[in-house]
Amino acid sequence: MFTNLQINRTLAKNEWMDRSTKTVSESAMQQEWEEIRAAQGNPALFRPLYERYYESVFRQIYRRTTDMELSGDLSSQVFLKALQKINTYTFQGVPFSAWLFRIAANEVSQHFRQQQSNRVVSVNDLQLHDLIDEIGSDPEEMEALRRKMLGALDNLKEDDMQLIEMRFFEQRSFKEIAEIQGITENNAKVKVHRILERLKRKLSGG
Amino acid sequence: MGNNYNIKRNVPEPDTADINKFKDFDALLASFQNTESTQEGGKIRAFTSPREGQSNSRVRRWILMGSSLATAAAVALLLIVRSLDDLPTPAQSQAVADAYFAKKPFVNPPLTKVKPQGKKISIDVALGASVELSEGTRLVIPRTAFQNDRGQLIQEGEVDVFYREMHDAVDFFMAGVPMTYDSAGMRHYLQSAGMIEIIATQNGQPVGMAPGKKIRIELQSNVVPQADGSWPTFKVYHLDTLARNWEFRGSSSMVFDEAAQLDPIINAEQEFEAKKSAILAAHPAPLPPAKPVKPDGKAISFNMDLRSGEIPVEPGSEEAVASLQKGSIWQVLPNCPSFDPALLNLEWKSAGLKRLSEVEYELTLINDNQQLRLLVQPVIIGKEFENALKRYDEALARHQLELSEWEKRSSQKLKALEERYKIETESPAGESTRSNSRKVRHIFDINAFGIWNCDRPAPLASSSFRIRTIEDQNGNKYPDQTAYLTDKSGASVYQLHTGRGSTVYFDSKKEYLLWLMTPEGKLAMVKTQAEWADSNPKKGVKLNVKIFDREILSEADLRRALTSN
Numbered sequence: 206m207f208t209n210l211q212i213n214r215t216l217a218k219n220e221w222m223d224r225s226t227k228t229v230s231e232s233a234m235q236q237e238w239e240e241i242r243a244a245q246g247n248p249a250l251f252r253p254l255y256e257r258y259y260e261s262v263f264r265q266i267y268r269r270t271t272d273m274e275l276s277g278d279l280s281s282q283v284f285l286k287a288l289q290k291i292n293t294y295t296f297q298g299v300p301f302s303a304w305l306f307r308i309a310a311n312e313v314s315q316h317f318r319q320q321q322s323n324r325v326v327s328v329n330d331l332q333l334h335d336l337i338d339e340i341g342s343d344p345e346e347m348e349a350l351r352r353k354m355l356g357a358l359d360n361l362k363e364d365d366m367q368l369i370e371m372r373f374f375e376q377r378s379f380k381e382i383a384e385i386q387g388i389t390e391n392n393a394k395v396k397v398h399r400i401l402e403r404l405k406r407k408l409s410g411g
Numbered sequence: 412m413g414n415n416y417n418i419k420r421n422v423p424e425p426d427t428a429d430i431n432k433f434k435d436f437d438a439l440l441a442s443f444q445n446t447e448s449t450q451e452g453g454k455i456r457a458f459t460s461p462r463e464g465q466s467n468s469r470v471r472r473w474i475l476m477g478s479s480l481a482t483a484a485a486v487a488l489l490l491i492v493r494s495l496d497d498l499p500t501p502a503q504s505q506a507v508a509d510a511y512f513a514k515k516p517f518v519n520p521p522l523t524k525v526k527p528q529g530k531k532i533s534i535d536v537a538l539g540a541s542v543e544l545s546e547g548t549r550l551v552i553p554r555t556a557f558q559n560d561r562g563q564l565i566q567e568g569e570v571d572v573f574y575r576e577m578h579d580a581v582d583f584f585m586a587g588v589p590m591t592y593d594s595a596g597m598r599h600y601l602q603s604a605g606m607i608e609i610i611a612t613q614n615g616q617p618v619g620m621a622p623g624k625k626i627r628i629e630l631q632s633n634v635v636p637q638a639d640g641s642w643p644t645f646k647v648y649h650l651d652t653l654a655r656n657w658e659f660r661g662s663s664s665m666v667f668d669e670a671a672q673l674d675p676i677i678n679a680e681q682e683f684e685a686k687k688s689a690i691l692a693a694h695p696a697p698l699p700p701a702k703p704v705k706p707d708g709k710a711i712s713f714n715m716d717l718r719s720g721e722i723p724v725e726p727g728s729e730e731a732v733a734s735l736q737k738g739s740i741w742q743v744l745p746n747c748p749s750f751d752p753a754l755l756n757l758e759w760k761s762a763g764l765k766r767l768s769e770v771e772y773e774l775t776l777i778n779d780n781q782q783l784r785l786l787v788q789p790v791i792i793g794k795e796f797e798n799a800l801k802r803y804d805e806a807l808a809r810h811q812l813e814l815s816e817w818e819k820r821s822s823q824k825l826k827a828l829e830e831r832y833k834i835e836t837e838s839p840a841g842e843s844t845r846s847n848s849r850k851v852r853h854i855f856d857i858n859a860f861g862i863w864n865c866d867r868p869a870p871l872a873s874s875s876f877r878i879r880t881i882e883d884q885n886g887n888k889y890p891d892q893t894a895y896l897t898d899k900s901g902a903s904v905y906q907l908h909t910g911r912g913s914t915v916y917f918d919s920k921k922e923y924l925l926w927l928m929t930p931e932g933k934l935a936m937v938k939t940q941a942e943w944a945d946s947n948p949k950k951g952v953k954l955n956v957k958i959f960d961r962e963i964l965s966e967a968d969l970r971r972a973l974t975s976n
Contacts, residue, residue, distance in 0.1 A: 248443055255436050263430045271422045277433030281442075288443045323417040330421055331599065331868055334646065338662050347659060359416050366416065 238296045245292050255284055258302050262309050268327040268375065269313045279316060283309045303384035310367060310385075326366065328355065328374060336373045340405040350408065357407040365400045372397050427873065497949045498877055504912030511891065511908045517655045518862075520587035521893070521928050524964055527585050528824065529575030529608070537567050545689035546576055547631035547668075547850075548607075556624040557611060564621055570613045577606040578632060580901035581970055590903045592648065592657045592868050599868035601657065602902040604645045604853055605632040606864045625856040630865055633848040634665070635900075643867055647855045650862040663855040663865050683828065690824050697813045699769055700806035703736060703799035706790040711743040713755050715774075717762060725763035731772060732764055736802060738795030744771060747786035754783050826967035830974070866902075872916040876943045879951030881909050881927070883935050883958050894927040912951065919944050924973065925954065934959045934972045 237254075244251040262283055267276040286308055294304065317324040330351070337350050361369065371377045371385065383393040498504065520527075532550070534540045539554040552572070557565045577586055583603065592599045607630060611618050620626070637643055645665065648657035706712050717724055717732045724732055754776075763775040767786075776783040791799045853865045881889045889909050896905040898921040907913055909927060917923055917939070926936035935956035946952045959972040 249440060251440075252436050255439065256434075259434050260427060260430050263433065264424065267425060268422075271419055273425060273429065273433075280433060281439060284439050285442055285446070288439065289446070323415060326416045326418045327422045328418055328420050333420075334659055355418055355420075359414065359418060361415075 234296075234298070234300055237301050241291065241294060241296075241301060244288075245294070248288055248291075251288055251291065254301060258305050259284070261302065262305050265306060265309050265375065266313055268370075269310075269325055270316075271325050271327060275316070279309070279312050283312050286312070299384040303381070306385045307387070314363070324363075326358070326370060326374070328358070332374050332376070336369070336404075339373075340401050340408065353408050354404070357404050360407075361400070365396075368393070368397050369400055424870070498879065498912035498951050501877070501912065501914060501948075504877070504910060504914065507910050508908035508913055511910065512893075512906075515893070516587075517589065517652050518587050518650070519893075520585060521895075522585060522932075522963060522969070524932065524962075525585060525966060525969065527575060527577075527582070527966075529573050532572045532574060533569050534572055535568075536565050536570050544574070545686060547852075548576065549627075549629040549852075550574065551627035551629075553624055553626070556621055556626065557613070557618045558621045559613070559618055560616065565613060565618060568613060570611050570618060572609065572611045574607065574609050576630070577603075577608070580895075580897035580904045581966065581973060582606070583904040584895055584897075585966065585969070586862075588650065588862060589906055591905070599870055600903050600905060601648065601864060601866040601868055602900075603864055603866040604634055604643075604902075605630045606862065606866075608862045609857070610860045620857075620859055625858050627854065627856055628863070629666075629852045629854050630663075631668070631850065631852050632865075634851050635848045642849075645853060645865045645867055648864045648866065649857070649859060650864070652861070657864065660857075660863075661855070663853040666852045666854060668850040668852065686828055687825060690821065690828065696817055696821075697810060698734075698766065699810045699814075700803055701734060701736070701770055701789060703739075703791045703796055703803055704742075704770070704788065705796060706740070706742050706792060710745070711752055711755075712740055712790065713743075714740045715762065717764060722759060723761040725761055725775070725777070728762070728764040731766040734766060735789055736791060736795075736799045738793065738799065739789035739791050741774065741785075741787040742790045744786045744788055748784070750783060750785065759783075823965045823967060827965065827970060830967050830970035872918040874919045874944065875914050875916045876946040877948055877951040878909060878913045878915060879911065879953050881935075881954045881956055883929075883956050885958070887929070889927055889929070889935070889956075892927055894925055896923055896925045898923050915943070917943060925956075926973070927956065928963075929958065932962050934963055934969070936973070 240250070240253055244254060259280065263276055263280045266279045266283070267273070270276050270279070283305060287305055294301075313324065333351055333354060334347075337347070337354055358366065358369065368382065368386075371382045372379070377385075379390050379393045379397070382397075383390040386393065388396075499507075530544065532540075532542050534542075534552055536555060536557060539556065540550075540552050542550045542552070544550070550572075555564055555566055557570050559565055577583055577588070583590055583606065586606075586608070588606065590601045590603070592601050607628065609626070634642060642665065645663050647660045647663050649660050651658045715722060717728075718735055718737070758778060759776040760778045762777065763773075765773040765775075767773055770788050772787050772789065774785045774787050776785070855863075855865065857863055881894070883889075890911065892909050894907050894909045896907060896915060896917070897903065898918070900921075905916070907915060915925070921939075923939045924936060925938075926934055929935050935958045937954050937956045940952065940954070942952045959975060961968060961972070963969050963972060
């Protein structure tokens with residue numbers, strides 16, 4: 206019962222994406238490319254793309270702001286930018302959503318830079334458990350480990366934090382992370398592995 | 412901390428409906444066209460629409476309402492009239508539900524007349540044990556793993572370990588175990604791959620686990636792959652009844668049972684037969700009393716009175732000796748292996764006796780040099796035969812009563828097993844499980860007794876409706892009790908309050924069963940209704956439950972009721 210994880214809740218209404226992997230099939234990407242080309246000719250035809258991805262973009266922004274009004278504003282800004290730049294978009298063999306998520310990440314970072322405040326990172330305890338599990342843990346000291354882990358996370362560089370955030374807190378596949386970051390899947394795996402090793406050393410060093 | 416980020420823990424996710432309030436493609440398009448025409452890319456706000464310029468649609472609605480006092484009054488009146496019929500706010504309903512559950516025991520088995528069955532395993536404390544159970548599960552208990560209630564290590568003697576497993580919605584429901592997990596204000600539902608309850612006693616007194624000791628659990632269950640073909644992973648939680656929550660205790664490792672990759676139907680049938688045999692072996696039928704027989708005069712017979720203590724009997728023979736009638740002697744059966752009758756004249760130091768059937772006994776005579784194993788039958792000689800016949804008639808009457816009790820108990824267990832097997836092999840839900848599932852062992856260590864759950868937490872389902880009222884076919888309403896909801900997977904049972912406005916979360920792509928127990932001990936239930944998916948949150952949904960017209964007296968009754976229709 207209740208099998209849909211939070212991240213999948215977005216996708217439940219979005220048959221475009223595979224529910225389990227949150228990636229887009231080759232044929233769906235081709236079909237989507239036709240929609241993009243149509244929108245490049247007529248901005249009003251951007252609507253299906255907007256309808257399809259609005260909620261997932263909003264959720265990504267919300268997790269990094271935890272403010273509904275701000276998330277609404279930044280989401281509008283993301284889609285406005287996408288619409289303004291759609292004529293420069295070329296098919297790279299990755300889903301359109303990856304491009305939107307990248308714009309969204311930049312918008313959020315830009316907002317916090319302008320506000321000169323620290324960016325929000327939303328951490329769910331269950332996902333934190335996954336992260337702690339991944340690097341090995343003694344469950345009897347879970348609360349102490351959680352505190353240590355949060356301290357270690359707070360010292361990550363922005364790029365590293367984004368990778369951990371996407372992999373563990375947004376539960377994205379390596380393939381999807383690679384598409385958003387514009388790197389190879391193997392590279393994404395190696396990068397995440399190295400960050401985990403660093404976190405592990407920090408945790409064991411107290 | 413480095414204070415580079417503002418890390419927030421367990422922030423609730425917004426609802427789709429709340430997000431959709433910000434979605435407005437027409438406004439986006441208008442902003443795009445404006446920025447294109449003015450060649451400047453300014454920021455836009457959500458909710459801004461080309462028809463309203465910079466004004467907010469909600470503000471405009473208020474202005475329109477204020478334009479006419481009479482209109483406003485009429486609207487206000489309409490709102491008041493409507494509000495009488497509206498449900499309480501979700502927050503009010505939740506507060507009522509929270510207060511209701513706070514008063515209830517945290518573990519609250521709903522069926523008073525049906526007691527879940529467990530197993531008793533006696534362990535020699537000094538040796539520990541590795542125990543294979545009929546469910547396919549293995550328990551590895553180390554030496555001196557227990558302490559008494561004064562914290563003293565128990566170093567010798569026997570400890571009784573009571574163990575039971577719960578695998579599906581019926582088991583979870585009967586156990587009354589809440590399947591929710593609250594983490595810093597966020598509620599998750601536990602989808603279980605299997606749950607166990609384990610406690611131990613010594614001489615009837617509860618004992619705990621000794622510090623530093625762990626019992627290895629290898630819990631067997633079936634798992635189904637996820638949509639992408641990958642296998643799910645499971646975490647381990649211990650039920651903290653004081654904190655009224657599950658406590659995360661790490662992850663289990665999952666080992667596939669490679670030997671169990673036969674045809675799923677054959678697999679299920681073999682499992683059924685094995686479990687049936689295990690039930691019958693654990694609760695053997697009582698043997699009838701032996702009918703007195705006179706010696707036939709041809710077979711070898713000899714006198715050895717085990718009842719009088721003339722010869723000591725070996726441990727384990729007591730029950731067989733007690734079944735012997737006064738005045739009986741032994742007659743060697745034709746199927747007894749041949750032996751030298753002169754051996755019967757030797758001096759024997761002790762004897763072992765085992766009852767093999769109604770009339771057949773195995774008698775083992777033992778001295779320092781040898782053992783003589785005989786298949787024999789007790790026979791009665793002389794006047795004692797008539798008395799023995801009378802005693803036999805009385806014993807037979809007692810036996811018939813015992814037998815009918817045994818049949819009742821065993822048939823309940825077998826019926827429950829048959830119902831479960833039927834669901835696994837014949838129901839549509841079983842079909843999908845059968846075709847994909849693999850038998851696995853979830854391996855984890857426990858360091859305390861109580862209830863342990865091997866599961867995956869999942870957030871609330873994406874769709875919901877609110878209960879307006881629950882009513883059965885006789886017009887009875889159920890406004891203040893616990894209802895239970897499960898989907899066909901049966902991996903969890905969601906407990907909810909039946910009060911006005913209670914929210915029921917569900918996945919619109921799944922079929923559900925919602926039920927409650929009536930005060931008369933009957934089960935009232937309803938399957939997924941079409942209105943669930945498209946209900947007005949202020950009006951809610953009336954749930955028309957149907958009563959299963961038989962009292963639930965056993966697990967088999969319960970399974971039959973829940974799979975009826």
